[in-house]
Amino acid sequence: MLANAPALAANPSPFVMPGAANAIAPRLGATPEPMREDDALHSRLIAARLALVAESVEVQRRVLRLDGRVYQAGMRFTHLFVINTGVFKVVTLSPDGREQIVGLKFRGDWLGFDGIADGQHDCDAIAMDTGEVWAIPYAALLQAGAARPALLGALHEAMSREISRDRNSLMSICTLPADARVADFLRNWAHALARRGLRTDQITMRMTRAEIGNYLGVTLETVSRGLSRLARCGLIEFADKGRREIRIPHVEALSAFVQECLSPVASPVLQ
């Protein structure tokens, strides 16, 4: 995931510490190709929203490490959370034990909306690496929102966007074959990073194949095969060590791959 300075093999996470200068999230790395217009705009918007929250309400900064829970199903709902750094997964657990990753959240995204309706969370929010969230007392947020409409607007926008994104995930899962889901997943992941000012041509998967598969509704073997095929097609490249680091030369090519999966016309590039 990250804009690691490629040389620093030891700790490649850009989310090293909260409060660091990377709140601005400059694009690092050896090949600092310019950020796309649209991405730069989004990056500024995200920063602006974070600033709005920070100056409107008293937030409590909470640092979480790998597998740390922001909240868990069953907990009483009192706070919403905004992600400052890190990546988080939202996991629901059914009564019979099925587990499902229902969302992946990045800097600027909110966590905890599920708790509003019943005053109780119905899923877990779990850190996928070291990260920082800002805890916002819901009551305080509403109070501040009354005086400052922009704050309420940001809240509503975040909830609306979450609804829209969840629907897009559902669409992918329902209409795409397995390999296309993997490609679409990488495309979305790269897109999310790009809009946060991070480089997208070199990303480190913080998710296991099993987690990706769970999120996409396929098995881990299918994810592995999908990634191998994408690599064979030249759409992605694995770094030398380990198979967690992925280079995506051309993100747009992933979209084309998804389309090719949908149209039965055989393409020579497709194995």
Place this chain on the structure above:
Amino acid sequence: MLANAPALAANPSPFVMPGAANAIAPRLGATPEPMREDDALHSRLIAARLALVAESVEVQRRVLRLDGRVYQAGMRFTHLFVINTGVFKVVTLSPDGREQIVGLKFRGDWLGFDGIADGQHDCDAIAMDTGEVWAIPYAALLQAGAARPALLGALHEAMSREISRDRNSLMSICTLPADARVADFLRNWAHALARRGLRTDQITMRMTRAEIGNYLGVTLETVSRGLSRLARCGLIEFADKGRREIRIPHVEALSAFVQECLSPVASPVLQ
């Protein structure tokens, strides 16, 4: 293809007409078994929320017939909508033409949240029979909400609940085999009706098999086979005429069926 004047002949739909007395939604039918405690509570809550909206803001009542659009993707977002009567589907269309039903909405549910984030709707909300929605100007809602916290609370609760429900759908689609999805779908449908004070032992599918399949991520043939199998197992019964009317003797049995699908232990009742 329009809202045929609802088949003047046998029309057992509980969603007969907007504005009719069924806004209170009494349980109809020959066997008026008492409503469950929990359902009765929910029914009152839904009515209370509708009343809150109606008395807090100036709503515009809009009657829609079969296939009528409450809003469409691309339209500028100006209003939210609350369903008074009828059933609505929310459909997203991908750039390449894939179509996906991403939600089913009933009395008391809200429509239009997707438009808040970008000021533009990114899906269609379509009536599945004759129904009535209340259009609420978003700006007016926010204004009224500032003076009346309960109104804002209802809005947030509705958005929160939508997020939670969408996640449950995702869980079903990702973790259940096809037949179990069909059973789970019927269970949820019956549950939604029950919480609105409608009888659940005799329901009329307003959706085609193709629509159900689209919603569940399977083909229409698979839905048909699933329903046939449920009928063979005695979990549902088809009415004499047509295969749209379904009786569900014991809704709880559907839950058990889902569990049986998940555990490989063979059960004699399973064909």
Place this chain on the structure above:
DNA sequence: CGCTACGTTGATAGGGCTCAAGTAGCGTGG
């Protein structure tokens, strides 16, 4: 250095898709 978790790849089986044929309900027009 063995242990464990993670990842890849192959073989096989099966669930669901595709294709196809047949039926039923319903509106239309003769």
Place this chain on the structure above:
DNA sequence: CCACGCTACTTGAGCCCTATCAACGTAGCG
């Protein structure tokens, strides 16, 4: 009133995609 066409639904047959099972390779770590 029936023929007709249309749409929706059911059911069967065959195949393909993906799950399952299994073996093996690799990285990280105490």
